[in-house]
Amino acid sequence: MTKEACQKLVIDIISDIAPDEDLSAVKTDVRLRDQLQLDSMDFLDIVMELRKRHGIEVPEADYVQLASLDSCAAYLTPKFQAKA
Amino acid sequence: MNASHYDAAIIGAGMSGLAAGIRLAHFGKKVCIFERHNASGGLNSFYSIAGRKFDVGLHAMTNYVPPGVKGTPLGKLLRQLRIDREEFALCPQKQSRIAFPDCSLRFTNDFAVLDAEVASKFPQQTDGWRKLVELVRTFDDVSLDAKPVSAHAIVAQYITDPLLTDMIFCPVMYYGSAQERDMEFGQFVIMFKALYLEGFARPLDGVRVIIRVLLDKYRQAGGERRMKSGVAKIIEREGKAAALILDDGSEITADHVISSAGYPETMQMCEPARNIEAESNTGMLSFVETISTFKLPPASWGWDKDTIVFFNDSDRFDYVRARKQVDTRSGVICLPNNFDYAGADLPEGLFRVTCLANYDVWSQLTEREYQADKLRWFLEIQRSARRFLPRVANEVLTENLLATDMFTPRTVKKFTGHLNGAIYGAPRKIRDGRTHLRNLYLCGTDQGFLGIVGAMLSGISMANYHILQKNPG
Numbered sequence: 001m002t003k004e005a006c007q008k009l010v011i012d013i014i015s016d017i018a019p020d021e022d023l024s025a026v027k028t029d030v031r032l033r034d035q036l037q038l039d040s041m042d043f044l045d046i047v048m049e050l051r052k053r054h055g056i057e058v059p060e061a062d063y064v065q066l067a068s069l070d071s072c073a074a075y076l077t078p079k080f081q082a083k084a
Numbered sequence: 085m086n087a088s089h090y091d092a093a094i095i096g097a098g099m100s101g102l103a104a105g106i107r108l109a110h111f112g113k114k115v116c117i118f119e120r121h122n123a124s125g126g127l128n129s130f131y132s133i134a135g136r137k138f139d140v141g142l143h144a145m146t147n148y149v150p151p152g153v154k155g156t157p158l159g160k161l162l163r164q165l166r167i168d169r170e171e172f173a174l175c176p177q178k179q180s181r182i183a184f185p186d187c188s189l190r191f192t193n194d195f196a197v198l199d200a201e202v203a204s205k206f207p208q209q210t211d212g213w214r215k216l217v218e219l220v221r222t223f224d225d226v227s228l229d230a231k232p233v234s235a236h237a238i239v240a241q242y243i244t245d246p247l248l249t250d251m252i253f254c255p256v257m258y259y260g261s262a263q264e265r266d267m268e269f270g271q272f273v274i275m276f277k278a279l280y281l282e283g284f285a286r287p288l289d290g291v292r293v294i295i296r297v298l299l300d301k302y303r304q305a306g307g308e309r310r311m312k313s314g315v316a317k318i319i320e321r322e323g324k325a326a327a328l329i330l331d332d333g334s335e336i337t338a339d340h341v342i343s344s345a346g347y348p349e350t351m352q353m354c355e356p357a358r359n360i361e362a363e364s365n366t367g368m369l370s371f372v373e374t375i376s377t378f379k380l381p382p383a384s385w386g387w388d389k390d391t392i393v394f395f396n397d398s399d400r401f402d403y404v405r406a407r408k409q410v411d412t413r414s415g416v417i418c419l420p421n422n423f424d425y426a427g428a429d430l431p432e433g434l435f436r437v438t439c440l441a442n443y444d445v446w447s448q449l450t451e452r453e454y455q456a457d458k459l460r461w462f463l464e465i466q467r468s469a470r471r472f473l474p475r476v477a478n479e480v481l482t483e484n485l486l487a488t489d490m491f492t493p494r495t496v497k498k499f500t501g502h503l504n505g506a507i508y509g510a511p512r513k514i515r516d517g518r519t520h521l522r523n524l525y526l527c528g529t530d531q532g533f534l535g536i537v538g539a540m541l542s543g544i545s546m547a548n549y550h551i552l553q554k555n556p557g
Binding site for chain 2: 016
């Protein structure tokens with residue numbers, strides 16, 4: 001899986017959780033929290049949707065890794081590859 | 085695992101139980117909701133008489149914010165339940181009013197209106213009022229471990245005019261206080277935001293629209309629901325809810341049990357029963373409500389401006405258990421035609437009035453007395469309420485009247501199962517939802533997030549906090 005494909009999966013999840021957010025111009029290197037209105041309930045849902053849809057586990061200590069799309073890709077891509 | 089074992093069992097298919105069920109089912113839990121009645125919705129259910137559809141509890145859905153406003157309870161619940169805002173089809177109110185004999189305050193879904201009213205009618209209080217509003221805005225009202233504090237004690241630090249104090253408390257208490265005379269400050273903040281900083285709305289077809297959306301989501305997520313299947317007993321073993329005995333005597337088991345039945349009601353269900361705990365935290369505030377259906381909308385005779393009117397005529401607003409059968413000194417008027425339905429309207433005119441009522445008196449009547457008293461009080465309640473609306477001749481109302489209905493503390497008991505017909509449940513809320521059994525949690529009214537939106541958020545929060553975050557499937 002490429003970095004871009006991984007970011008797309010995360011964006012797909014966010015668009016289902018927060019359909020009222022405009023995701024067309026999200027910067028990959030800026031914290032999601034700083035450009036979208038996502039609260040802790042929403043971040044928890046991103047983690048739970050990753051598990052539900054893709055079987056990817058993100059332990060609580062690693063939630064910080066999901067801060068931006070770039071950090072999501074860096075953290076999640078190896079996890080997706082390990083499953084493939 | 086056998087067919088009668090669930091990851092989670094939920095007691096009650098009201099707003100909170102359905103919301104908890106949607107969350108759990110969406111994330112793959114095997115979940116079943118047990119509901120004693122044949123209709124969902126609990127206090128916010130609906131019924132039909134002679135082809136007319138009525139909502140039980142709903143005057144207005146509070147917490148309304150327009151599309152695009154984020155970070156409020158309505159937005160949170162839509163996201164958490166994956167509901168598109170359009171599905172609720174919410175229509176905003178026109179205006180509401182707090183009406184006391186010598187003063188009235190208008191408020192709308194735009195907070196600036198109430199702020200200006202307070203500033204013009206209570207100029208000396210404006211500074212304190214604005215500081216109170218700032219405190220409310222920044223207060224963490226959804227904290228699950230906050231210590232209870234008196235709302236009156238806090239408000240008194242900002243507002244010194246008893247009339248303004250009473251006027252602010254009147255709607256807040258009527259729409260959610262299970263406590264007499266005072267509220268816990270966190271509860272006050274929830275309601276202040278829900279009513280004044282956010283606002284009122286209603287779907288044209290009433291509460292059934294919201295219930296239908298919840299039921300559809302729950303079904304699509306794979307949740308199971310058993311109607312006419314109440315939970316009679318919660319069997320305790322080794323500090324856990326080990327099994328549930330249903331009304332028909334059958335037994336089911338679940339890893340987790342969430343009860344929306346209310347705190348004392350749940351304590352009484354436990355086997356062994358926790359009667360002392362139940363008795364020490366049972367609500368006593370109940371309501372009557374009159375409903376009049378008219379040929380024409382009330383706007384035809386000049387009742388065109390107000391959506392909700394909170395009225396009171398006593399020197400100090402006295403939110404206590406009615407000493408008589410009904411306390412007509414204060415109450416709430418709802419004119420459901422006066423929401424902005426964007427060109428559409430209800431098929432008939434509706435006029436609803438709520439007052440505090442005494443459960444004990446109503447519950448002891450014979451059927452014949454009950455019917456007679458309903459008629460008698462109907463007239464008294466309407467007479468009291470009409471003092472706060474534009475004057476209209478009796479004949480106009482009589483000629484237009486198509487049907488009436490009235491619900492009493494008995495009706496509240498029937499729909500909610502609450503002891504004493506306690507409309508808002510127990511006076512002391514259990515914020516973190518924990519009970520003496522480690523896998524039994526409360527949600528709904530007695531967890532303490534108020535209103536319809538609050539009820540749904542309560543179910544969501546308890547499902548997240550006790551089950552999804554800890555047992556990630």
